[in-house]
Amino acid sequence: xxxxxxxxxxxxxxxxxxxxxxxxxxxxxxxxxxxxxxxxxxxxxxxxxxxxxxxxxxxxxxxxxxxxxxxxxxxxxxxxxxxxxxxxxxxxxxxxxxxxxxxxxxxx
Amino acid sequence: xxxxxxxxxxxxxxxxxxxxxxxxxxxxxxxxxxxxxxxxxxxxxxxxxxxxxxxxxxxxxxxxxxxxxxxxxxxxxxxxxxxxxxxxxxxxxxxxxxxxxxxxxxxxxxxxxxxxxxxxxxx
Numbered sequence: 001x002x003x004x005x006x007x008x009x010x011x012x013x014x015x016x017x018x019x020x021x022x023x024x025x026x027x028x029x030x031x032x033x034x035x036x037x038x039x040x041x042x043x044x045x046x047x048x049x050x051x052x053x054x055x056x057x058x059x060x061x062x063x064x065x066x067x068x069x070x071x072x073x074x075x076x077x078x079x080x081x082x083x084x085x086x087x088x089x090x091x092x093x094x095x096x097x098x099x100x101x102x103x104x105x106x107x108x
Numbered sequence: 109x110x111x112x113x114x115x116x117x118x119x120x121x122x123x124x125x126x127x128x129x130x131x132x133x134x135x136x137x138x139x140x141x142x143x144x145x146x147x148x149x150x151x152x153x154x155x156x157x158x159x160x161x162x163x164x165x166x167x168x169x170x171x172x173x174x175x176x177x178x179x180x181x182x183x184x185x186x187x188x189x190x191x192x193x194x195x196x197x198x199x200x201x202x203x204x205x206x207x208x209x210x211x212x213x214x215x216x217x218x219x220x221x222x223x224x225x226x227x228x229x230x231x
Contacts, residue, residue, distance in 0.1 A: 001170070035217040037153075044203060044224060045153065050217035088153055092214050095167050097143075097155040 002027055002091050004100035012108040019076040021103045023089035028069045030093030036065055036074045039102075040085045048087075049074065079105070110134035110220050112204045117225030124194055128225060130187040130204030138162075138182035141207030141216060144189045146200035147224075156202070157189065158213025165212045172198075194229045201226050 003026040013019055023034070032052040037045040047056045049065035052072055062077040076083055084107050089100040116128040128144070144156040157168045157178040166178060177190040187204055201224040209216035 031215070033215060033217075037218075039153075044221035046221070047217060047219045050208065050219075056219065090153070090155075090218070092217060095214055096169065097158065097167075097214060099153040099155065102152045 001096045002029065002094055002098050004089050004091060004098055006087075006089060006100035006103045008103060009101070010104045010106060012106050013079055014108045015079050015081055017079050019074075019079055019083070019105055021074040021076075021087055021105075023067075023072040023074070023100050025070040025072070025091060029072075029091045032068050032072075033091060033093035034065075034067075034072050035090045035092065036063075037088045037090065038083075038085050039088065045088065076105075081107075110206070112206060112220060112222035114202060114204045114222045114225035117202065117227045119228045119230065120194055121231050122195055122229055124229075125190070125192045126194060126227060128189040128191065128202055128204075128227070130222060132185045132187070132204075132206070135206075136182075137180065137185045137187070140210050141165075141213045142178075142180060142187045143205040143207060143213065143218060144178060144187075145203045145205050145218070145221075146198075146227075147203070148197075148200045151200075154200075158207070159187070160212050161210035167213055191227070194227075196229050198227060199229050 036049040039045040053065045141160045143158040204222040205218045206220040207216040208219045
């Protein structure tokens, strides 16, 4: 099983600031099959990024994904009020799909 | 509009069974792999099971293998999860999720999520 470790657990930032979220895999993620999801309270998760760096239709370009192998990053260039949420990474390159534990981005 | 609506969640005693259903609309279920993902109270996301378009590629998390069975009826545009020998640790909100491809349940991201149905396992 590929274990995904997200850091930090909580990120306290102000609107307009840049957010950098990390996702580290215990072994290489096949074909960089890694996604990022955003979840707000009381809502289902929403797909932001797939294939490590491809943005889903309708996702603003302030969201970007990068990385390969075992190290991946989600960057939010300038935080908007609606971006404060929990973010999960997920790998789908193996037959046992796994999620990271999440990073909460909160208003400072 | 693409939509997934889960049903069947309930309060059940440990050791009992429950069957979840997911009704898909706005797209042809037979064109995509599907998944069940759960989220315990105040916890993160956990993949439970996935199934490809024609049910010949199925996978389970270790925590549910041998107890849960995923299935689909493409003619009815529906996905199911049969849950047997339920445990308190199965208590969660269960999401029905659409894969972005069809051939296998892995190798595709999860691009549409339902709102979930709640399963509570308690005596």
